[in-house]
Amino acid sequence: MNKGMIWLSAIAFSLSVNTATVFALPADNMKKCPGHEYKEKMLEKLNLTDAQKKQIEDIKKQYKEGMRAKFGELKNLRSQMIDLVKSDKIDENQLNQLVNQKKEILGSILKSKIMMKNQIYNILNDDQKKQYIDMMQKWMDKKMMHMQKMDKKDQTESNEGVNLMDEDDTNDTDSE
CATH class of the missing domain: 1.10.287 (Helix Hairpins)
Structure with a gap:
């Protein structure tokens, strides 16, 4: 039981952190967070050509489209985890499976983000x-x-x- 409660606490914490991450991608009409503004200012300082700006915009758009699917998967997992919390007894096998699925999705998100940054970096001149x-x-x-x-x-x-x-x-x- 204690093991289950520890896992449950860890999951609840990670859910709260990931919820913030999921909603960190602003809609077009929303104000962007300071981190996004900083990145945009950084790109401005690089004096990008119009062609580079267009390429970067396309890369970011492709990344966001991929993330929507991943965030949908995270939302589904979160729902399953909440159902597990509400159950009378925690099925540790199911809990472990959900945790592993979440780790896989988060790893995929991180991988996509690094790949996006690499694509942008390779657009830049020396x-x-x-x-x-x-x-x-x-x-x-x-x-x-x-x-x-x-x-x-x-x-x-x-x-x-x-x-x-x-x-x-x-x-x-x-x-x-």
Whole structure:
């Protein structure tokens, strides 16, 4: 039972994360998220030719069409997982099967995304490729700094929690 609950918690968490991912693809009339705006600004900085812009637009369109099918599969899996949650007893074989299906779909999505980025990269000329790599490196460095800040913040908060516990223990022994 505990194993099933752990799996169930993991699935529920991954569903919430993937729901955000699914809805991250904006409709044409919706405002785009900052990540999408950043990528578009990055492409603008590369001074693409009209032909390159058209090729990239076609690649992105093809990618989005493929993703719609994958997101439909994820939606179907999510429905099956919810049915499993609502059941009186969890069938671990079915749970494992759903988890494996989800891993396969997510792997396929990641593979498609990497392939799309490679197609776009290969459209660029040598100068644009160098500029693209430099921009990506700066972006990755910025993300790493942000993650390090968050780690330090988490460690500080954890240490403060330990210190508060120590102080409470000390106060309890003083009053005895």
